[in-house]
Amino acid sequence: MSLETDLKDALRRVPAPEGFANRVLERVRSEERRPTRSPWWRAIAATVLLAAILGGWGAHEMIERRQERKGQRAREQVLLALRITGEKVAHAQRGVRHITR
């Protein structure tokens, strides 16, 4: 029977202490007012993100420009090489035509 008595004791309705509800409400209000994170962190995170984006864009632009310079140089070299080759082949053709005429 002592178990029943213990349970009754444990589950007995106990009135809340004086001002308990007010203290709870006050605590909730103060939690709402407190900022969750410092604004410095947001600023730093935004700066890092912006720097990463700008850095990536800058690197991409630099690679593109370098590739374009390389491509233009290769284009000029192709034209020069074909001009030299064409000249020599034309000279040989003229030589052959001159002999066979």
Place this chain on the structure above:
Amino acid sequence: MRRFIVFGLLIFTAAALQAQRIQIDLPPSLAAKASESVDVTLDGALLRLAAKFLGDNGDERIARDMISRLEGIYVKSYEFDEDGAYDRAILDNIRKQIGPSWKRLVLVKSRDRENVEIYADMRGENVAGLLVLASEPRELTIVNLVGPVDLEKLANLEGHFGIPRVTKHSKRERDND
């Protein structure tokens, strides 16, 4: 087993392509002696890059068509202020590299003007490479085109790329241009 066959084929193809390239090893002092020198070294990757920058008009379109299947262009050209500034053994060293698949297409010899030799690496009926040796007392030019070369297009370069059209073409040839 299949992997080995594919690997073997790749090596064979690479070796076959390599065979068309002629090593133009010239002494560095040659460029120093020359009054003008041109050194063009374009491998397959650079040719593909160059093709992206070549336009659709006139000479640039012709150039793009010509290089579309090439794997390399190597040109060395020197002009000197005096006769005999280079050792003619340079040409012999290059001729030594010419393998049995290479055929001489043209040999133009002149006592006082430019000598031109044109060799083609013939693979069946296809030309897989071209070598041009042009020499005169004050000038030396070596050209090696690696990969399939359209000889007809090459022969029709006269009149393009600033090459003066001296040869009189027949009406049929002009119509084809």
